[in-house]
Amino acid sequence: MSKExxxxxxxxxxxxxxxxxxxxxxxxxxxxxxxxALGKRNARVQEVFSTLCAFVQARLLPYGGDHPANEQLERIxxxxxxxVIFSLNLMENTVHQVLKAHASAAAALHPAVRYLFFKWNEWLLYEVNEQSFKKSGDSPWKKETLWKDAVILFxxxxxxxxxxxxxxxxxxxGFSYFLPFTRCALFQFVNQERTAIGLHGHGVDNEQIQRLRVELDSIPMLKESVGKLKAEVHEFRHFRPIYVERASEQFxxxxxxxxxxxxxxxxPVYVPTEGRMIGGVxxxxxxxxxxxxxRRLFPALMKFGQSAGELLLKLIEAPVRKKEGEEHEPLSPREIEVxxxxADGASTSEAAEQLYLSEFTVRDYISSVLRKLxxxxxTEAVAKALRLAIIE
Incomplete structure (x- = not known):
């Protein structure tokens, strides 16, 4: 690599x-x-998460030679x-949310945070590899960095x-080619995450997938799982894959x-910077x-889901083109939803709860709507929206 x-x-x-x-x-x-919150569910997960939080807070940068915090490496x-990967991802997503809530130029800051935690994953896995090899020749860390290659390719x-x-x-x-799967179907959530509509299929009849409209209420296991994931976006800002051993018992x-x-x-197809789940694969x-x-596939699956979510969200929320004669800047689908x-009388907090967003994010949408209209x-924004037939 060049010095520059x-x-x-x-x-x-x-x-x-x-x-x-x-x-x-x-x-x-x-x-x-x-x-x-993790401790209420699993003390071991809390121990890993808290240890890594303290380690990262002490070092900040994954490079720089010896550091007193390195004593924790053997424990890690x-x-x-x-x-460990789960905890680092959870930590990163939390930083994104803090930025989203408080930094006016958050969009320009997210890439640096993502790069830092990418290097933390890379460096920590390498260092722990070194520690593990000293203790045992058969360590689960040995091949753990390969998932990152799949993420880069995807x-x-x-x-x-x-x-x-x-x-x-x-x-x-990408899901089928870069991971050990044969068939893949992509769905988008609509109707406040109560319905999943088929977008595309690979290794399966694409038209058949696109005709699907799945009401989550009709699949109790899926409704419960999605409900838990949506709760975790507030509590943990993290989305884990769901494994179904026998589909016939659940679907x-x-x-x-x-x-x-x-x-x-x-x-889950999700966007951590928005705290949103927009679909599933x-x-x-x-x-x-x-x-x-x-389960060693899970880190790659979560990163694939995140990358897919960020790409799709840009296209889903692309401003609708102005209709001829409109005198206002076009609103995005999410702004119209807010x-x-x-118009139904929801407060900022109630809108945030229904849309599974933070209040800060909803306020941003409201400010954007006021400016555009x-x-x-x-009240005036709702009145104008009704008059212009933006909402009914």
Whole structure:
């Protein structure tokens, strides 16, 4: 690597460290709150998460030679790598949320934070590898860095897409090609996450997938799982895949028979910077094939879901083109959704709860709506929206 590029990338890391320092109090408070919540579910997960929070807070940068905090490396080496990766992802997503709530230029700061935690994953896995090899020749850490190669390949592939339809197709192909799965179906949540509509399929009849409209209430297991995931976005800001060993015991026959479903993995498609789940990906290994899932795949699956979510959200929320004669700047679908809730009398907190967003994010949408409609307050914005037939 050239010195110029090396220096530039190191400046990005320093920028992310400055962000952590600037919002140290709030980030630490959020990490502590999440640690307490994790402890109510699993003491071991809380131990891993809290240890890594303290380690990262002490070092900030994953480089720089010896550091008193390095004494924790041997302890970290005893943790399962999946738990470490889970914790680092959870920590990163929390920082994104703090930035989203408090930084006016948050969009420009997210890449630095993402890069810092990417390097933390890379460096920590390497260091723990070294620690583990000293203790045992057979460590679960040995091959744990390979998932990152799949994520890099997937990200490069989906970014080639130019339209929403191409993005859906690339996402489905990428899940099947870069991971050990044969069939993939991508769904988008609508109707406040109560309905999933088929967008695209790979390794399966695409038109058949696009005709699907799944009411989550009709699948109790899926409704419960999505409900838990949506609760976790507030509590943990993290989305884990769901493994279904026997689909016939959980799904209606109307879905089992046409696709000959056996075992499944359902991957949430989410956007951590928005605290939103916008859909899901269903994966299997072919008609009638049962399989056990290797949980070491979960870090890659979560990152795939995040990358897919961020790409799709840009296209989903692309401003609708102005209709001829309109005198206002076009509103995005999410802004219209917020407007509808305001028209129904919802407060900011009630709108945030219904949309599974933070109050800060909803306020941002409201401010944008007022500006675009040139309205002085919410009441005037709703009145204008009704008059212009933006909402009914």
């Amino acid at each position: 590029l090396h220096d530039h990338l190191f400046r990005l890391l320093k920028e992310a460290v400055d962000i952590l320092r600037q919002y140290e109090g709030e980030v630490k408070g959020e990490w502590e709150r999440i640690g307490e 080496a005893a943790f399962h790598p999946e738990m 990200n490069e592939w989906i970014l080639r897409a130019q339209t929403f339809e191409e993005s859906a197709a690339h996402i489905c192909f 209606p026959n109307t879905y089992i028979k046409p696709f000959d479903l056996a075992s499944l993995v359902i991957v 269903v994966l299997d290994r072919g008609p009638g094939r049962f399989f056990a899932v290797d 407007l509808k809730l305001l 040139r309205a002085k307050n919410r």
